[in-house]
Amino acid sequence: MSFDRRPFEARGLLVVPGFIDLHAHLREPGFEESETIATGARAALRGGFTTVCAMPNTEPAIDAPGLVAQVVARAASAAGARVLPIAAITRGRRGAELCDLVELAAAGAVAFSDDGAPVSDAGLFRHALEYSRIAGALIVEHPQDLSLSAKGVMHEGSVSAELGLAGMPAAAEEAAVARDLALVKLAGARLHLTHLSTAGSVELVRRAKAEGVAVTCDVTPHHLSLTDEWVAGSRTFAWERAERNRAMPYDANTKVNPPLRSRADVRALWAGIADGTVDAIATDHAPHASIRKEVEFDQAAFGISGLETALPLVLGGVRAGWASWDAVLAALTTGPARVLGVPPPKDDWIVIDADAEWTLDGEALISKGKNTPLLGAKLTGRVVEVAVDGDLKLNEGHAAEAVGAR
Amino acid sequence: MNPQWSRRHVLDTDDWSRAEIETVLDQSRAMVEVLSRPIRRAPALRGRTVILFFAEASTRTRVSFELAAKALSADVTNITATGSSLEKGESLYDTARTLEALGGDVLVMRHASSGAPYFVARRTSAAVINAGDGTHAHPSQGLLDAFTLREALGDLEGKRIAIVGDILHSRVARSDIHTLVPLGARITLSGPPTLVPAAWRCGQPPSGVTYEPDVDRALDGADAAIVLRLQRERQQAGLLPSLREYSRVWGIDVGRMGRMRAGAPVMHPGPMNEGVEIDAAVAHGSRSLIEKQVTNGVAVRMALLYLLAAGSAALLEDRA
Structure with a gap:
């Protein structure tokens, strides 16, 4: 079956290639109460992602070829987006011993990451970078100096000072980015830095790329649209006029790592998309069962359920004139394909109604993770049809065949 | 009811107007007067229940609120918990639900986590007074x-x-x-x-x-x-x-x-x-002024309890 774009274009809808997400947490095995490969793969489709890379911080961590094969098998029966497994860099993500990277790649791992538990031992990380070259797979790093972020639960700045919440300074990310860039040069390897969140990080990558360092990076839709003021209760997007609104402070759904940063940081991420410093927009979809969020802010899990809201968030910045639609579309399609070193799938298509207005209802999310600060928000822009390998998977926004299978 | 007062909770004063702060200070002066009488008691909160929920060790503030509530003739219940809600085994969510079911009029709470009173205030119909949350507000x-x-x-x-x-x-x-x-x-x-x-x-x-x-x-x-x-x-x-x-x-x-x-x-x-x-x-x-702070603390806490819970009840019967 082949997808026919003409009827949609005749209705004035946008038809574009399927999005590719370099960074999502599908939680299976081990945390099936938060998400499964099946629900995550369908949530991905709902958001327009026809390919999604699954992070290995499951229980057990994806650190052995058999586990990679299990993820591949589960994904094949999921009737959702194509799922590409990312395997751990170190056994158990403990940052001590390298995994069998060659065997993991042979089993289907497209990249390696200890996401969330960045390899703090610089010597070991150097070896991982060097060794990854023969495995032909990419190292994906969550840059964070854990000694600087310490017990932080939000961006360190005037808002954290007022709320009395421990901060994670921008320097905790930037120090790690600087270290990683130095190690990439030393190792003569390639590195992908994921979910950069600060102006300083983007600038470091911009300079490294100008020097010819083999580095790529992504940013998330929430870091492109929300600020640390959201932790204090604000619900104004970064492109809207700032107003003091403290209606709902300490909402654990605003707690995410890296944390929501300042308006200046948001603008710098957009500048990185506009000038090509940022290669990809990745969701860092991090679904959590409500029990991990319905707690004190400092006890709550980090993460935002993001697959199904990516499009309206990035369209907001396009409308504000912060980057062109072409640049954003590239960061959702050809950019991530280039990072992975694969050609974009030929017959993956999505249909977008860029002007559709809708209100986010948690119960209507396909993801098991209802943890998003956008609950109740009015959003503009919606994916209405998705085709994977030419087969239609959504129908006017409803994943009809998926509803019963949660 | 005081026209300058429409707060349901006292969680933080960061968004209070000067008039609201002065309302509490003026009311506190009236409470100092009650406390200077031979019988230090006013009937304003008779029949109302004040729950003191202190999830973090505190003697001074808890006793100050207890004396304040009793001086206004409220019924006072103490729920003390050592350590965090996690150590205790009950989540703050369950505690909030339990407190809601108990049905107090005012919940005075102290907690080690910044923002915890907001969490509880969103899940209870009682008026919540923040008696200290983490490193946030008091x-x-x-x-x-x-x-x-x-x-x-x-x-x-x-x-x-x-x-x-x-x-x-x-x-x-x-x-x-x-x-x-x-x-x-x-x-x-x-x-x-x-x-x-x-x-x-x-x-x-x-x-x-x-x-x-x-x-x-x-x-x-x-x-x-x-x-x-x-x-x-x-x-x-x-x-x-x-x-x-x-x-x-x-x-x-x-x-x-x-x-x-x-x-x-x-x-x-x-x-x-x-x-x-x-x-x-x-x-x-x-x-x-350190001892004076302790004495005044009771009067100020009486003022807060009165403003939140007394409704139309007069402070003193002889003025009603």
């Missing part, structure tokens, strides 16, 4: 400090108050800022750079606030000083070289008191580490 302390300073100094317009010590971890400092600044005071913070939020040191202090690392300069000509407790854990966490050095560089002794305006008072929210952040001669000297 509104009744800010209000009693304002009340005590007004008694000592009169109008606070243009007065300069030095707050000295561990600002970073201090909910008292935050609430003092949000209460004293709207009343016209200017605040000078002083303390080790490691114990003051970086944003407040580097160009983004709250309105009306400046940072002066040199405590002597912070005190020069000040109208009052508020000295904060220094937790011994700060030294173990690598934020301070030693308590001895802290005491030499930032401790308030008689000599440093001489830098302030003549007769300027000193306050401390307690409990004190005498010989660390404050010298015994200062703490118990003629310029200390």
Whole structure:
């Protein structure tokens, strides 16, 4: 079956290639109460992602070829987006011993990451970078100096000072980015830095790329649209006029790592998309069962359920004139394909109604993770049809065949 | 009902108007009068239930709220829990549901996590008073400090108050800022750079606030000083070289008191580490308002309970 774009274009809808997400947490095995490969793969489709890379911080961590094969098998029966497994860099993500990277790649791992538990031992990380070259797979790093972020639960700045919440300074990310860039040069390897969140990080990558360092990076839709003021209760997007609104402070759904940063940081991420410093927009979809969020802010899990809201968030910045639609579309399609070193799938298509207005209802999310600060928000822009390998998977926004299978 | 008062909860004073703060201070003065009577009791909250939920160790504040509630004839129930809700095995979510089912009119809560009272207030129909949440706010302390300073100094317009010590971890400092600044005071913070939020040191202090690392300069000509407790854990966490050095560089002794305006008072929210952040001669000297703060605390907490829970009930029957 082949997808026919003409009827949609005749209705004035946008038809574009399927999005590719370099960074999502599908939680299976081990945390099936938060998400499964099946629900995550369908949530991905709902958001327009026809390919999604699954992070290995499951229980057990994806650190052995058999586990990679299990993820591949589960994904094949999921009737959702194509799922590409990312395997751990170190056994158990403990940052001590390298995994069998060659065997993991042979089993289907497209990249390696200890996401969330960045390899703090610089010597070991150097070896991982060097060794990854023969495995032909990419190292994906969550840059964070854990000694600087310490017990932080939000961006360190005037808002954290007022709320009395421990901060994670921008320097905790930037120090790690600087270290990683130095190690990439030393190792003569390639590195992908994921979910950069600060102006300083983007600038470091911009300079490294100008020097010819083999580095790529992504940013998330929430870091492109929300600020640390959201932790204090604000619900104004970064492109809207700032107003003091403290209606709902300490909402654990605003707690995410890296944390929501300042308006200046948001603008710098957009500048990185506009000038090509940022290669990809990745969701860092991090679904959590409500029990991990319905707690004190400092006890709550980090993460935002993001697959199904990516499009309206990035369209907001396009409308504000912060980057062109072409640049954003590239960061959702050809950019991530280039990072992975694969050609974009030929017959993956999505249909977008860029002007559709809708209100986010948690119960209507396909993801098991209802943890998003956008609950109740009015959003503009919606994916209405998705085709994977030419087969239609959504129908006017409803994943009809998926509803019963949660 | 007071036209200046429409609050359902007292969670933080950071969004209060000057009129709202003054409403509480005026009401507190009436409570001082009740407390000065031979029978220290008014019937205003008869039949109302006040639940004291202290999930973090506290004696002074809990007893102060208990005396305040009893002086207004409320029924008082204590729920104390040691350690965090996680150690205790019951989540704050379940605790909030239980408290809701118990049906108190006012819930006074202290909790180790910043923001916990907001979490509970969203899940209960009771009026919630924040009696201290993590390193965020302690509104009744800010209000009693304002009340005590007004008694000592009169109008606070243009007065300069030095707050000295561990600002970073201090909910008292935050609430003092949000209460004293709207009343016209200017605040000078002083303390080790490691114990003051970086944003407040580097160009983004709250309105009306400046940072002066040199405590002597912070005190020069000040109208009052508020000295904060220094937790011994700060030294173990690598934020301070030693308590001895802290005491030499930032401790308030008689000599440093001489830098302030003549007769300027000193306050401390307690409990004190005498010989660390404050010298015994200062703490118990003629310029200390520390005991006055404790006495006023009961009156201010009565005012808050009354404003939140009394509805149309008059404070005293003979005025009804």
